[in-house]
Amino acid sequence: MELALEHVDLDLDGRKILRDLSLQVGSGEVVGLVGPNGSGKSTALRSIYRALRPKTGVVRVGRTDVASLSLRRSAQLVAAVTQEAGIELDFTVEEVVALGRAPYLKGTEPLTAREVELCTAAMRRLDVERLARRSIMTLSGGERQRVLIARALVQEPEVLVLDEPTNHLDIRHQLELLSLLRGLGPTVLVVLHDLNLAAAACDRLAVLSGGALVASGTPESVLTEELMASVFGVRASVVRHPLTGDPQLLYSVTAQPVKDAH
């Protein structure tokens, strides 16, 4: 299903954090949400999974305004993998993954055979099946991150939002995760800091600066030297990846930063 933010304004502590933000992610599309620190990326995701309520504007999944749904129904539609997804309780990995089915459970009924198979398949896909009986508290940051993604998949959401999901992952797992996002099924909006990985993994990119959308489109159309200077305040050269043709940025740590960034 399509995800749409329509003219979303959101204030926190009396400060405007999102400004008239409109953004569409087509059904099954993978869109990367990028932008400097503090530009409002996590806040935009929070407005989608209803941790924050926009002051004005609407978040839709398909035609439905998510604010009109019960929390249970919106959790069936939208899954989130976030930095703050704290699991402080001493659950095993398989128990954490099974929690993804919580929005569908009726009372204390056990998971059906299909649901158990769904959990096993998700753990296999994220390469955490061998950790199934381990306590979540004993995992490395990367292992834990992959468990949280498996949990989101068993939620069978229409929309999956992920906030810097490659944090803590080694390069192989970063690439595996990002290649998995395409063809996963749900519509995906993913916050990424690594613009080269974002260019390779996403159908389109949306760029936030100061809480407003300043560019959106294909990675080729968005990742320009001008945008890197004006939004991120860095000098970058855009080249083509020799194998895939994706735009890739080359940075120089010795080049002077650009002063006129937003």
Ligand SMILES: Nc1ncnc2c1ncn2[C@@H]1O[C@H](COP(=O)(O)OP(=O)(O)OP(=O)(O)O)[C@@H](O)[C@H]1O
């Ligand atoms: N609960 C809050 N109360 C007040 N201000 C907040 C709150 N949460 C976030 N902010 C502010 O909102 C702005 C946007 O924060 P947000 O976390 O959405 O940015 P971001 O683009 O995800 O940043 P980063 O790349 O650093 O993760 C920041 O200036 C931040 O300090």
